[in-house]
Amino acid sequence: MSLDRYLAVVHPLRSVTVRTRSNALLLTTGIWLIILCSNVPVTQQHGIVEYEFGDGQLRSACVNHIIYAGDTHEQV
Numbered sequence: 001m002s003l004d005r006y007l008a009v010v011h012p013l014r015s016v017t018v019r020t021r022s023n024a025l026l027l028t029t030g031i032w033l034i035i036l037c038s039n040v041p042v043t044q045q046h047g048i049v050e051y052e053f054g055d056g057q058l059r060s061a062c063v064n065h066i067i068y069a070g071d072t073h074e075q076v
Contacts, residue, residue, distance in 0.1 A: 004019055004024075007019055045064055045065055045066050046062055046063065046064055046065065047062070047063070047065055048060050048061070048062055049061055049062075049063050049068060
């Protein structure tokens with residue numbers, strides 16, 4: 001959005017052909033794909049771990065398997 005404002009203010013006539021609905025949709029789709037692809041490693045290293053709470057209750061938590069090294073039963 002700030003790039004669009006910059007183009008509209010600084011280059012109002014030259015940017016008319018660049019600032020189209022299809023270009024905006026293409027750029028937005030590209031940004032979302034980059035964001036989703038960059039988060040794949042993060043989602044792969046997280047999982048559900050079950051543990052026993054202090055009073056004997058069985059609980060679960062979503063943790064990073066690389067950081068967490070507990071002796072519990074893990075579910076992915």
